[in-house]
Amino acid sequence: xxxxxxxxxxxxxEQDAKAHFEEYQVEVEGTDRVLDALNQVKWYQDGTLTYRRxxxxxxxxxxxxxxxxxxxxxxxxxxxxxxxxxxxxxxxxFKVEKDLLVDMEKFFDAYKSMKPFLIxxxxxxxxGERLQSPEERDRFEDTTKCILxxxxxxxxxxxxxxxxxxxxxxxxxxxxxxxxxxxxxxGERLRILNGGSGVWRCRTVFNxxxxxxxxxxxxxxxxxxxxALLFEQV
Amino acid sequence: MGYHRYDAVIVGAGGAGLMAAIQMAGKAxxxxxxxxxxxxxxxxxxxxxxxxxxxxxxEDHWEWHMYDTVKGGDYIVDQDAAEILAREAVDAVLExxxxxxxxxxxxxxxxxxxxxxxxxxxxxxxxxxRACYAADRTGHMIIQTLYQQGIKHNVNFHDEEHLxxxxxxxxxxxxxxxxxxxxTGEFHVLHAKTVLIASGxxxxxxxxxxxxxxxxxxGIALAYRKGVPLMDMEFYQFHPTGLYKLGILxxxxxxxxxxxxxxxxxxxxxxxYAPTLKDLAPRDMMSRFIHQEIKEGRGIDGKDYVLxxxxxxxxxxxxxxxxxxxxxxxxxxxxxxxxxxxxIQPTAHYAMGxxxxxxxxxxIRDPSSTPVPGLYSAGEAACVSVHGANRxxxxxxxxxxxxxxxxxxxxxxxxxxxxxxxxPADADLIAKSEVADLLGREKGESVAEIRKxxxxxxxxxxxxxxxxxxxxxxxxxxxxxxxxxxxxxxxxKGRRYNTELTxxxxxxxxxxxxxxxxxxxxxRQESRGAHYREDFQARDDKNWLxxxxxFRTPEGIRIExxxxxxxxxxxxxxxx
Numbered sequence: 001x002x003x004x005x006x007x008x009x010x011x012x013x014e015q016d017a018k019a020h021f022e023e024y025q026v027e028v029e030g031t032d033r034v035l036d037a038l039n040q041v042k043w044y045q046d047g048t049l050t051y052r053r054x055x056x057x058x059x060x061x062x063x064x065x066x067x068x069x070x071x072x073x074x075x076x077x078x079x080x081x082x083x084x085x086x087x088x089x090x091x092x093x094f095k096v097e098k099d100l101l102v103d104m105e106k107f108f109d110a111y112k113s114m115k116p117f118l119i120x121x122x123x124x125x126x127x128g129e130r131l132q133s134p135e136e137r138d139r140f141e142d143t144t145k146c147i148l149x150x151x152x153x154x155x156x157x158x159x160x161x162x163x164x165x166x167x168x169x170x171x172x173x174x175x176x177x178x179x180x181x182x183x184x185x186x187g188e189r190l191r192i193l194n195g196g197s198g199v200w201r202c203r204t205v206f207n208x209x210x211x212x213x214x215x216x217x218x219x220x221x222x223x224x225x226x227x228a229l230l231f232e233q234v
Numbered sequence: 235m236g237y238h239r240y241d242a243v244i245v246g247a248g249g250a251g252l253m254a255a256i257q258m259a260g261k262a263x264x265x266x267x268x269x270x271x272x273x274x275x276x277x278x279x280x281x282x283x284x285x286x287x288x289x290x291x292x293e294d295h296w297e298w299h300m301y302d303t304v305k306g307g308d309y310i311v312d313q314d315a316a317e318i319l320a321r322e323a324v325d326a327v328l329e330x331x332x333x334x335x336x337x338x339x340x341x342x343x344x345x346x347x348x349x350x351x352x353x354x355x356x357x358x359x360x361x362x363x364r365a366c367y368a369a370d371r372t373g374h375m376i377i378q379t380l381y382q383q384g385i386k387h388n389v390n391f392h393d394e395e396h397l398x399x400x401x402x403x404x405x406x407x408x409x410x411x412x413x414x415x416x417x418t419g420e421f422h423v424l425h426a427k428t429v430l431i432a433s434g435x436x437x438x439x440x441x442x443x444x445x446x447x448x449x450x451x452x453g454i455a456l457a458y459r460k461g462v463p464l465m466d467m468e469f470y471q472f473h474p475t476g477l478y479k480l481g482i483l484x485x486x487x488x489x490x491x492x493x494x495x496x497x498x499x500x501x502x503x504x505x506x507y508a509p510t511l512k513d514l515a516p517r518d519m520m521s522r523f524i525h526q527e528i529k530e531g532r533g534i535d536g537k538d539y540v541l542x543x544x545x546x547x548x549x550x551x552x553x554x555x556x557x558x559x560x561x562x563x564x565x566x567x568x569x570x571x572x573x574x575x576x577x578i579q580p581t582a583h584y585a586m587g588x589x590x591x592x593x594x595x596x597x598i599r600d601p602s603s604t605p606v607p608g609l610y611s612a613g614e615a616a617c618v619s620v621h622g623a624n625r626x627x628x629x630x631x632x633x634x635x636x637x638x639x640x641x642x643x644x645x646x647x648x649x650x651x652x653x654x655x656x657x658p659a660d661a662d663l664i665a666k667s668e669v670a671d672l673l674g675r676e677k678g679e680s681v682a683e684i685r686k687x688x689x690x691x692x693x694x695x696x697x698x699x700x701x702x703x704x705x706x707x708x709x710x711x712x713x714x715x716x717x718x719x720x721x722x723x724x725x726x727k728g729r730r731y732n733t734e735l736t737x738x739x740x741x742x743x744x745x746x747x748x749x750x751x752x753x754x755x756x757x758r759q760e761s762r763g764a765h766y767r768e769d770f771q772a773r774d775d776k777n778w779l780x781x782x783x784x785f786r787t788p789e790g791i792r793i794e795x796x797x798x799x800x801x802x803x804x805x806x807x808x809x810x
Contacts, residue, residue: 014730031566043682047725047734052270055446057482057562059374060274076565097417098731104271117382118334129331131343137336144336144368144375148273182334 001027004079006037008049009089011096019096021087022046030080034088035063038074038100051100058213061149064091065100071151071211091154107150110166113192114174119185136181143176143221145214152208152218158201165201166193168208168218175221178228190229199226236415236422240265240390241649243411243426245397245453247272249373249634250613250641251432252380252389254595257642259387262649265424267392267413269448269736272381276434276446277613277634280373281485281559283365284330284631285353286323290344291363296320298355299364301803303629306352306516307586307622308763308773309805310466310781312798315593315618319629319636326635327366335379337368338555348555349490352516352626352810361514365628370485370558376631395422396736397433398665400456400609401658406599408608409655412665416736419729421662427649428608430641431457431589431597435614438740439748440582441686441693444476444483454588454615455743458750462597462606463783465590465617465796467747468754471625471764472698474520476581478539480566484559484578486627489513491551493544495524496575497532502543511810518624518764519810521580525698534577541575580698584625586764587754588617590783590796595641601783601796608648608655612641619781619798623763672738678723681738684715688741688748696752701768705756712749719745750784753791757782775805 003025011019026040035053042049051074052062058076066089067077074088094102124130146169153159153167174193178186193199199222208218240263244251247268258264268275287294300320304311331337331345338346347363355362368375384391395413398421403409410425433453437445458464474495475484489495494502494513507523508515515523528538544552544560549572552560560571569576589611590598595618596605613634620633691711695704719742726734760774761767780795 012728012730014728031568033566042734043680047681048728050726050731050733054270054274054448055276055279057279057480057566059279059371059558060270060276060446062270062274078565101731108271112385115386117386120334124328124332129328129337129345132339133343134339134341136343137339140336141369144378145371146378147278147374148271177334180334180336 001029002084003027004037005085006041007085007087008099010099012098028079030078032079033075034067034077034079034082034086035074037079050098059147061147064149064151065089066091071155073149073151073213076213091150093154093159104150107153107169110170111148111173113166114170114189115185116173116177118177118180118183119188120182130182132181140176140179142216143172145216146172146176147214149213151211151213155207155211157205157207158203164197166197168222171199171222171225172216172218175225178225193225194229199229236420237425238265238422239425239654241426242428242430242645243267243424244430244432245411246275246432246434246613246615247391248275248277248432248434248613249376249380249631250638251430252384253635253638254430254432254612254642254645255389256380256383256387257639258646259384259389262646265390265392266384267395267397267411267424269394269396269416271393272384272391273377275377276449278374278377279446279483280376280631281370281483282487282490283348283350283367283372283628284327284376284635285350285364285628286327286366286632287320287364288324288327288345288347288366290340291347294355294362294364296324298357298362299323299353301357302353303620303626304803305358305808306626307624308808309622310619310762310779310798311622312619313801313803314799315620317801318593319620319632322636323632326632326639330376330379330635333379333383335368335375337366348487349514350627351486351489351514352511361511365490367487369554370487370556373631396739397452397456398668398739399662400429400460401661402460403655403658406606407655408606409657410661412662414665414669416731416733419732421665423657423661425654425657427652427654428610428645430595430610430612430645431615432611432613432638433615435585436744436747437582439688439692439744439751440697441689442476442481442579443582444473444481445582450740450744451747452740452743455746457589457597457609458746458786461786462589462599462609463785464587464750465781465783466587466619466754467750467784468758468765468782469586469623469763470582470751471517471584471586472521472580473517473583474524474580475542475578477562477566478577478579481581482562482566483581483583484542484562484576486517488542488544488556488559491555492547493542495520495578496541496543497527498534499532503527508810515810516624516626521698522766524580539577539579542578543575544571545573545575582697584630585614586617586619586621586623586625588615591616591618593618593640594644595637596644601794610641610645612637623765669735672722672724672735673727675721675723678721679718681722681734681741684718684722685741688712688715688745692748692751696755699766699768700755702756705752708752709756712745712752716745716749750791753793754782754784757793779805
């Protein structure tokens, strides 16, 4: 057990004019998750501290936040990797609703604008599945891993300065269908992504790849979409 | 107060809820309520696979799947429901593929299938490859695919709204729900012709669990408070391979791919207990084997864990078929599964019990299966019962899609011929006064302390192994904690994103459910499936081949038996 200091950015629009930092001391094991430390504060020190969480093991995508300046899931970072004073802040670029919890509506709107569902009006086989080879599936395997946590999108400097970019997560989810051999909506999606809010706003900074808690090669996926537009390589 | 009128309201945006919503979308006005965002639902945490007798890798038949399900449930399964589960699994899995679910594929491009605990060929002769999968994130793919379809079909999503009450007319017909909008603190009355409770399980009742923090059984408990009985609450599954101390699930797929569990002597001990299926014995049994090894001093370093060993597998298999679960071991325990065993212990995983339903997902209210008009349930919240005393691996996902689909279809039919019933006067009164009480108390008990005490006593006395004295102690403790809960006070009195308040509401639900689990376990004086009594070690078909229905009455809890349905398979001794 060791004592660490959590320095948490607090903001409650019901009572605060602006955000401020508060510090909390918690006793933790090195193998505790940041989420465990947050829960300790909420459950035993300050019940007003607010953040999202659910699965607590990196699958549901609820608890993305800035941990010592980097976008991470609070349930996927251990205390032993962070030192004795840890700064926790909400994701950048989205409106802060309360403390570490941000407004996700814009994020889900961008996702939905990609038509994130299989487009194929052909009648599926009466008996059995649509066939797809393991190699065909491999082309989009990586981007199926996305948990919509917004860590990538809010790590992207372009999204900090403009609302006009759909952001990496939306492109990842477009990629998941564009490169699926069963899907016939690549043209529609690529048209959207060729527009003013699409892939050409990407500056290839790689922040998104660094931020992804699922290890998705986000920048590469965006590049593949760019190449699809330039060279029609779908 | 917001008032909304829908044909159908679905509470819970996991696999069952979304599958039902998709059946109705475009044909009826459907709302899906979730206290999270839909893709955060716990269906997404399911790893290993979804079984269907497609026969893509070897011969398989739905009758074999049905038999395994019945035997796996220790014969307390309703066989009419198990037949539907096994037959319709095939269509349901293909429907998921047609919706775009990216299953792993065989060389000829079909859905790939793998081994899973308790799934066999020819009625128990040998393991069979029946589990369709997408790496070790099958649940993730299901929740993503179904959410995508929900978007495509313009389902009305009420995200981050917390269920606080289920509404009934005076004569017991369900007519809507009340929700609390977490963002604003506003109450909403959702007036509906049909309501589906698909709000999932309640693993958070226990200290060590694989379940999300959101797994608190709200929908089940709120229906129970309104007089709906609960079925088979004594049957709660502990998954044998949870990460030590954390409870995070390591999929049975690890053993399906060839992993074994070893004790402190390095012995793969499952073979000693289950000579045919060995490490692929069903979960209730594996959990008891581990419990026994630890009790006899063969836990690692004398502690309460053993090792799941996949180090002998081809590293390519680990990377391609078990990437997520082996990552959990690396991230949370600092263990490299390619070189060393993963510390594991049984973890509270799945509620076989829940709201009793018929095969059309209609909630029923008595031993003769009289439906509660307007009220449906599916998924882990429901008890059809296809899992009986112990669910087989992968059958939860099958249950979600098969019975979620049946729920949606039946609701769609029902709402064509029914009208909105009048809401009770002051429809949101109960919900509002409960919240006002919680916010109004200046001083009192702590939510966290009560919850911790509940989770500890449930783990100590009501988990893998139970006996009368321990259950009595647990009952007394839960009574105390329920009394303490009446005096809970909160620090956050605000309306905006008051998650301290929603945690308190969840605790109230969990305490109700904990009480029914303890009573059910004390009542059933036999051992069957996941319910193991040290003081009644044998299965007793003469007295206990029956479901138990738990009723909440002003005089306290009353438990009645409900007959089970036997069609094809007579109960036999359960050996693997």
